[in-house]
Amino acid sequence: MAHYSKKKTFSLAMIIIPWLTVPFMGKKSFLRFLPVASFINLFLSLLSLKANKRKWWMNKNPLSPGSVDFSYILGPYYVATLWIFKLTYGNFPKYLLTNMILDFINAFPFASIWEKVGIFKFQKMKHLTWYFVCVFLAVLIYGYQYLVEQAIRQTNNSQSKL
DSSP states (O other): OHHHHHHHHHHHHHHHHHHTTGGGTOHHHHHHHHHHHHHHHHHHHHHHHHHHHTTSEEEOOTTSOSSSOHHHIIIIIHHHHHHHHHHHTTOHHHHHHHHHHHHHHIIIIIHHHHHHHTSEEESSSOHHHHHHHHHHHHHHHHHHHHHHHHHHHHHHHHHHTO
16 A cells, blocks of 8 residues: 555656746746647647557556556646747757757656656557657657747737738
8 A cells, every 4th residue: 555655646746846847937938838738748648548558558657547647748748848848949959959868868767767666667669669759749849839839920910910
């Protein structure tokens, strides 16, 4: 029972701690990058459903006991997406390098910690494969944010002509 409690505490911390940093981001940045963070987290949730079905990985999170680990997706992954965009958007090489470094940390030391705690386990997917998936998704969502920014500019330009 103590092990279950440890897993629960770890999962709660994984959700809460990243969100404690969001007020330092500023409302404008938060709202600006909310669509891209929401998009990638929806995509990641759908990917998790497929991954569990194909046994790429297994979620054992007591706070999110299904195919999707919402503690991870709505905690560190969501907030990290917001921060990375706030700090690097507009400079793609900086964005990509930052993502490559953080995705490496996510895929190796952090994933190993989550496996050790017992809330997550790679099965048929390797840590290196997950790393490359994350880097690919980072490039994909940079393009998504670019399209969001273009749509906002077009809307603002149309409204200012009225």
